[in-house]
Amino acid sequence: MKLSFSPKLSTFLKPSSVTNLHRSFCSSSISSPPPTSLKPQTPLFLKPPIHSAASSDLQKWHDWAKSLASSVGSTFVDLDNGPDSTLLCREIKWLMKDAIEEESEGMENNQRSIRLRVALEELYMLWKQRVEERRPFQYVVGCEHWRDLVLCVQEGVLIPRPETELIVDLVGDVVLGNEGLREGLWADLGTGSGVIAIGIGRILGTGGRVIATDLSPAAIEVAGFNVQRYGLQDVVELRQGSWLEPLKDMEGKLAGLVSNPPYIPSDDISGLQAEVGRHEPKVALDGGINGMDDLLHICKGAASMLKPGGFFAFETNGEKQCKHLVEYMENDAGGSFCNLKIVPDFAGIHRFVTGFHK
Numbered sequence: 001m002k003l004s005f006s007p008k009l010s011t012f013l014k015p016s017s018v019t020n021l022h023r024s025f026c027s028s029s030i031s032s033p034p035p036t037s038l039k040p041q042t043p044l045f046l047k048p049p050i051h052s053a054a055s056s057d058l059q060k061w062h063d064w065a066k067s068l069a070s071s072v073g074s075t076f077v078d079l080d081n082g083p084d085s086t087l088l089c090r091e092i093k094w095l096m097k098d099a100i101e102e103e104s105e106g107m108e109n110n111q112r113s114i115r116l117r118v119a120l121e122e123l124y125m126l127w128k129q130r131v132e133e134r135r136p137f138q139y140v141v142g143c144e145h146w147r148d149l150v151l152c153v154q155e156g157v158l159i160p161r162p163e164t165e166l167i168v169d170l171v172g173d174v175v176l177g178n179e180g181l182r183e184g185l186w187a188d189l190g191t192g193s194g195v196i197a198i199g200i201g202r203i204l205g206t207g208g209r210v211i212a213t214d215l216s217p218a219a220i221e222v223a224g225f226n227v228q229r230y231g232l233q234d235v236v237e238l239r240q241g242s243w244l245e246p247l248k249d250m251e252g253k254l255a256g257l258v259s260n261p262p263y264i265p266s267d268d269i270s271g272l273q274a275e276v277g278r279h280e281p282k283v284a285l286d287g288g289i290n291g292m293d294d295l296l297h298i299c300k301g302a303a304s305m306l307k308p309g310g311f312f313a314f315e316t317n318g319e320k321q322c323k324h325l326v327e328y329m330e331n332d333a334g335g336s337f338c339n340l341k342i343v344p345d346f347a348g349i350h351r352f353v354t355g356f357h358k
Contacts, residue, residue, distance in 0.1 A: 040225035041154045043142035047117040049101030065127045080273045134274035156218035158284040160195040163345040168199035183207035184255025194223030201235040210236045213246045244301040260315040261294035263287040303336035306357035319350035
């Protein structure tokens, strides 16, 4: 996927140039974010290398990009726990690996030609968007690494988080040795990029299938791109609509139901890291006054959708929401669920609620 390129790092911009860049960064007007497109955008690393640049020009871009990153210091960290200069400099290396195909032979010294997947002018634009507009790096390169997958993501579609990987692990544990679950029909509600549906689809048996739903047309298109890229068209079916509405023909038939719904309290949205609050879709973040609106809605419908013995796993904002969800299922769900558990994420935060339909 990526070919390495090791630029020379011996020369950087003079202090006066760095100061000018910093002034430009602080005073420049912020352009509007790229419009959300229904057509999936090809991730940078999958684009054909139809562009080229002299290595000396690419070195100038690298020095400029690193100087801009260095000018940030800890400003974003102090502001909203955003990226610091060290992380931004790592992202420059990742961006170059995705953008560069190879060095062409026959060119000497600093004039050798470098094949690129994007024009050098666009590299300047992309890095300005990353730093000046706080555009998420995943949107800049058009992909996110998740488990052993590399998934297309773009504006209008939530970026998958590492902790969500555990939902696939939880499903993997319950289908092991349980043929009914392994060969059954599963649903992923609010699929976004299709990440959970794809992860589950790869661990089910030959007869297992996943129906993934999402209200967003952009998300359905991006999920379709990712499903096709991993050859799971016969395993993962996509349906557009709100939560359980597209599954009315599946009542009582689901072997499993999973979801990572919006769960951030409305009042907390404005305090999110700029990469999240400014750029990721609010509809995929805002869970209402206490963050529980969509979680409770899904729970209320889960009992009618799952067949007896069916498994569910829901991601939450933390311990308080987990306890609220479990209390609801124990006291207000008519005794429909059993074996309820609260499961921590990689950081030890109580993140998931799992259980079975009686």
